[in-house]
Amino acid sequence: MTFRLRAARPEDIEPLYEMAKLTGGGFTNLPADRNALEAKLARAQAAFARDDDELGDDQFVLVLENTENGQVRGTCQLFTQVGQQWPFYSYRLTTLTQHSQELDRTVRAELLSLVTDLEGSSEVGGLFLHPNERAGGLGLLLARSRYLFIAMHRLRFAPRILAELRGIIDDAGGSPFWDGVAGRFFGMSFQEADYFNAINGNQFIADLMPKHPVYVAMLDEDARKVIGLPHPTGRAAMRMLEQEGFAYENYVDIFDGGPTMTARTDRVKSIAEATPSTVSDIALDIGERALIATGTLSDFRCAYGRRDIGEDGTIAIDATCARTLEIGVGDEVWSVAR
Incomplete structure (x- = not known):
C-alpha cells in the first residue's frame, strides 16, 4: 500500500469524525464533535485559499490518504500563529529559592505560573494515526510532512514553533493534573473542560483561573508526579520532536500537565535540511x-x-x-x- 499526505477537504469530515472518536480524550485539536470539525475544515479551506505570503492566523489540516483505495487513515494540523483569537495559556514551572540566616536553611519551592509566553508562535499539532495503521513509519510521515509544508511556505510561519503533547490520562478518561489544580476552581471534570475548550476556546481559563502562582508542594502526589510527562502513547512523538531539535523548557499544558516542546523554526532539522x-x-x-x-x-x-x-x-x-x-x-x- 502507498500513502501520501495531502490537504484536507470538506468531504473528509466523516473519516476525521470517526478518528476523533478513537482519541480517548485530551485531544483538543481533534474533538469528537462534527460541527467543530466542520469549522476546522472551513478555516483550513480559507487558509489554503489565501495566496499571499504573509504571517496570519491560519490553520492548515492535512490528511493521510491510502492512494489505492482513497481511505483517510490519519491527520495532522499546523497553526501559523497561536493566541490570536483568544490568549494562549501555559503553565511555566519555575523555582523560587529562599534562605533563612537564623535557621541556616535554604528552601527551594517549585511554582506553576499561568503565562502567555508562547503567544504568537506557530504550532504543529492534531496528529492522529488510525490504530490499524501504526506500522511502516506512517506516524513519522505524518509528523515530518508538516515540516516540509512549513519549509515550502516559510513566510507564513512564525520564528518560533511549539508542539503540545498530551499529558497523563487515567483509565476513566480523567486527568490527575486537572483534578489537582484547575479542577478545584472550575467545578467541572477534565473531560467536560477539555471538550468545552475544544469547542469554545480557553477564555474561560482567564475568566476563572486564579492568577497567583501555584506551589507544587501543595498539590496531591497524583498531580505532582505527572507534571511535564507525556501520555505513554506520546513518548515516541516526544522523541521525534527532540530529534528535530525541539526541547522541553518547563512549559506544561494547563489542562493535563503534558509537556510543551519548543524550537526556533529555522533550526528544526527537517525544515533546515x-x-x-x-x-x-x-x-x-x-x-x-x-x-x-x-x-x-x-x-x-x-x-x-x-x-x-x-x-x-x-x-x-x-x-x-x-x-x-x-x-x-x-x-x-x-x-x-x-
Missing part, C-alpha cells in the same frame, strides 16, 4: 530514502520515496513516489532524507 529541486529523471530503484513533497497550499502532497540529487541540483526520484505524488520530469519537489 529541506531542499528544493527540479525533477530530472524518474527511475525504478535509485538513491537514498527520503520524504518528497510537491504542490503549493491546497495542492500540497508528500510521500516516502527515493531520491538522487545530482551535482547540478536536479533530482531523480523513484517511479512509485512519482506516481503517488502525480509528478513528472520538470516538476519542482522539496525533499529531506528519511
Whole structure:
C-alpha cells in the first residue's frame, strides 16, 4: 500500500469524525464533535485559499490518504500563529529559592505560573494515526510532512514553533493534573473542560483561573508526579520532536500537565535540511530514502520515496513516489532524507 499526505477537504469530515472518536480524550485539536470539525475544515479551506505570503492566523489540516483505495487513515494540523483569537495559556514551572540566616536553611519551592509566553508562535499539532495503521513509519510521515509544508511556505510561519503533547490520562478518561489544580476552581471534570475548550476556546481559563502562582508542594502526589510527562502513547512523538531539535523548557499544558516542546523554526532539522529541486529523471530503484513533497497550499502532497540529487541540483526520484505524488520530469519537489 502507498500513502501520501495531502490537504484536507470538506468531504473528509466523516473519516476525521470517526478518528476523533478513537482519541480517548485530551485531544483538543481533534474533538469528537462534527460541527467543530466542520469549522476546522472551513478555516483550513480559507487558509489554503489565501495566496499571499504573509504571517496570519491560519490553520492548515492535512490528511493521510491510502492512494489505492482513497481511505483517510490519519491527520495532522499546523497553526501559523497561536493566541490570536483568544490568549494562549501555559503553565511555566519555575523555582523560587529562599534562605533563612537564623535557621541556616535554604528552601527551594517549585511554582506553576499561568503565562502567555508562547503567544504568537506557530504550532504543529492534531496528529492522529488510525490504530490499524501504526506500522511502516506512517506516524513519522505524518509528523515530518508538516515540516516540509512549513519549509515550502516559510513566510507564513512564525520564528518560533511549539508542539503540545498530551499529558497523563487515567483509565476513566480523567486527568490527575486537572483534578489537582484547575479542577478545584472550575467545578467541572477534565473531560467536560477539555471538550468545552475544544469547542469554545480557553477564555474561560482567564475568566476563572486564579492568577497567583501555584506551589507544587501543595498539590496531591497524583498531580505532582505527572507534571511535564507525556501520555505513554506520546513518548515516541516526544522523541521525534527532540530529534528535530525541539526541547522541553518547563512549559506544561494547563489542562493535563503534558509537556510543551519548543524550537526556533529555522533550526528544526527537517525544515533546515529541506531542499528544493527540479525533477530530472524518474527511475525504478535509485538513491537514498527520503520524504518528497510537491504542490503549493491546497495542492500540497508528500510521500516516502527515493531520491538522487545530482551535482547540478536536479533530482531523480523513484517511479512509485512519482506516481503517488502525480509528478513528472520538470516538476519542482522539496525533499529531506528519511
